[in-house]
Amino acid sequence: MKKINYNRELCDFCGTCVSVCPQDAIELSENNLEITDKCTVCMNCVYICPLRALEVKNEG
Numbered sequence: 001m002k003k004i005n006y007n008r009e010l011c012d013f014c015g016t017c018v019s020v021c022p023q024d025a026i027e028l029s030e031n032n033l034e035i036t037d038k039c040t041v042c043m044n045c046v047y048i049c050p051l052r053a054l055e056v057k058n059e060g
């Protein structure tokens, strides 16, 4: 199963990924980001993140 992997070390919480998510699956707070179960792995956020803090990973 594919999943979006988030790297907190790289993220500057700019919110760009949130604005391109069609599923409203990204929850961003001041210093954390979570990809929720609503994610369909469309890859929008992976491509748009200027800091490459998101990547797709195979899980399970």
Ligand code: SF4
Pocket (backbone or CB within 6 Å): 010, 011, 012, 013, 014, 015, 016, 017, 018, 028, 033, 048, 049, 050, 051, 052, 053, 054
């Ligand atoms: S676009 Fe990238 S740097 Fe910006 S909040 Fe999303 S994951 Fe973080």
Ligand code: SF4
Pocket (backbone or CB within 6 Å): 004, 020, 021, 022, 023, 024, 025, 026, 035, 038, 039, 040, 041, 042, 043, 044, 045, 046
């Ligand atoms: S892969 Fe698509 S659905 Fe999943 S969090 Fe990123 S933009 Fe949203």
